[in-house]
Amino acid sequence: GENVEQHPSTLSVQEGDSAVIKCTYSDSASNYFPWYKQELGKRPQLIIDIRSNVGEKKDQRIAVTLNKTAKHFSLHITETQPEDSAVYFCAAKDTGNQFYFGTGTSLTVIP
């Protein structure tokens, strides 16, 4: 089955700096890669996603890149703000419609 690894597990950045979180996956047939943000005590919320036929997608300060050959994808947050502090999860969906999640990255933005 699919295996998703996520790094780093914790990340601290100064406000205004960029943050990058990386994930790798093992199943080359996986075709959909969402990123979720989970604030303390809240439910995970989808913030951006990318499909296997696209290399990059951007939404304001958030971008995701996908390298199918290397089987890794990354979340990029620019101009970080304190409200970006949360746990971020990557996931991969296989052809059987099952999602596999990374173990999460706790991002702290220091004002």
Next chain:
Amino acid sequence: KAGVTQTPRYLIKTRGQQVTLSCSPISGHRSVSWYQQTPGQGLQFLFEYFSETQRNKGNFPGRFSGRQFSNSRSEMNVSTLELGDSALYLCASSSTLSTDTQYFGPGTRLTVL
């Protein structure tokens, strides 16, 4: 539309007991997935139901079971609770038009003593 709801929000049980958790998906969504979330483990997939049928199942023991009703509401049951079952249980629903996008409920925090 109302979001995904889960009841109860908190539960405290003792080892050996059983528990039933409920999930009501977004109106019109027919797919409901369940996840177990523990610190350091992320979200681990339990099972997915679609139109009352289990479509996918994760690697959890048979003590974990679920079902879906004709109105798409879903329940999951854990029998013979163990201390290691303490976790946040999340359900997520998705529509048939966009099966990729999952909308999560607030979760049920289960504590096993």
